[in-house]
Amino acid sequence: MAASPRRESEGGRRADNDTTATPVLAGEDRRTVGLREKHKIRTRNAIREAAMRLFQEQAYVRTTVEQIAREAEVSHTTFFRYFASKEQVVLNDDLRDAKNDVIAAIPPGLSHFDFVRELIRSIYLLAKNDPWTSNPERMRLIQTEPTLRVSQQLESDRAIYDTIGMMADYLGVDPENPRLRVFAAAVGGVMFHLANERGDHWDDSILTALLDAIDLLEQGLPL
Known part of the structure; x- marks a missing residue:
């Protein structure tokens, strides 16, 4: 059975808040690196999607970082790990x-x-x-x-x-x-x-x- 989005998000939040990142050693299963990168992409997209929903519902100026983090089901700290500000959620293009x-x-x-x-x-x-x-x-x-x-x-x-x-x-x-x-x-x-x-x-x-x-x-x- 597929995990619910909230459960996935909570699991991702624990991983994001773990500051003891393990270095990738020679010979380590490269799938681990791939999964980490996929998780980062999912989290980044979740924050963006949450922000855009809130911008449409209540306008950009009335939306706060705290609201975006709550809507995306990530911590305040995790938000700032991915984006420096609310503006950068929109302006940053990842290219x-x-x-x-x-x-x-x-x-x-x-x-x-x-x-x-x-x-x-x-x-x-x-x-x-x-x-x-x-x-x-x-x-x-x-x-x-x-x-x-x-x-x-x-x-x-x-x-x-x-x-x-x-x-x-x-x-x-x-x-x-x-x-x-x-x-x-x-x-x-x-x-x-x-x-x-x-x-x-x-x-x-x-x-x-x-x-x-x-x-x-x-x-x-x-x-």
């Missing part, structure tokens, strides 16, 4: 490792414009195919909640600086090079503006618009 893999797969020798084209195309498709990142209700919250919009803009600004370092490594130039910094800021500003003015972020026409914008930048912004 850091996948994005790094995409960046590492970009072939060497591209120009700075072709590098950006490949980066935009790959990251867009990665995000579009991720159920949480492309969740329409998540996007609606980010667009309509002022605190989320501000936090997203701050994260977007940080992403531009991350892009500077990434491009510097790829192109073999100094990350403090003012031309590189202006280029990254121009690309980032155009991308975020175009993305935020679209109602449907995952209509493929937005990818076309983003790539067309890179073409215009490369042509010197002709009118």
Whole structure:
């Protein structure tokens, strides 16, 4: 007989609150590692699903971390083990490792414009195919909640600086090079503006618009 969701959650809570994590030794059954990772994913998803239910029922601003934890049947401590804040439940997309893999797969020798084209195309498709990142209700919250919009803009600004370092490594130039910094800021500003003015972020026409914008930048912004 399958265990009830509450029983599974309580069992997971005991595991999450156990701070004496056992290191994985050579030769240890790899299924253990896989089960741990699956449990983390289930717990993370449970917190997100609980949060989204509460946001819909009583609005984002009136929902607290304590309420989300209770709805997800996890402890307050467990919540903060997975998310730094209520905002991050919505904003975090869990794609850091996948994005790094995409960046590492970009072939060497591209120009700075072709590098950006490949980066935009790959990251867009990665995000579009991720159920949480492309969740329409998540996007609606980010667009309509002022605190989320501000936090997203701050994260977007940080992403531009991350892009500077990434491009510097790829192109073999100094990350403090003012031309590189202006280029990254121009690309980032155009991308975020175009993305935020679209109602449907995952209509493929937005990818076309983003790539067309890179073409215009490369042509010197002709009118």
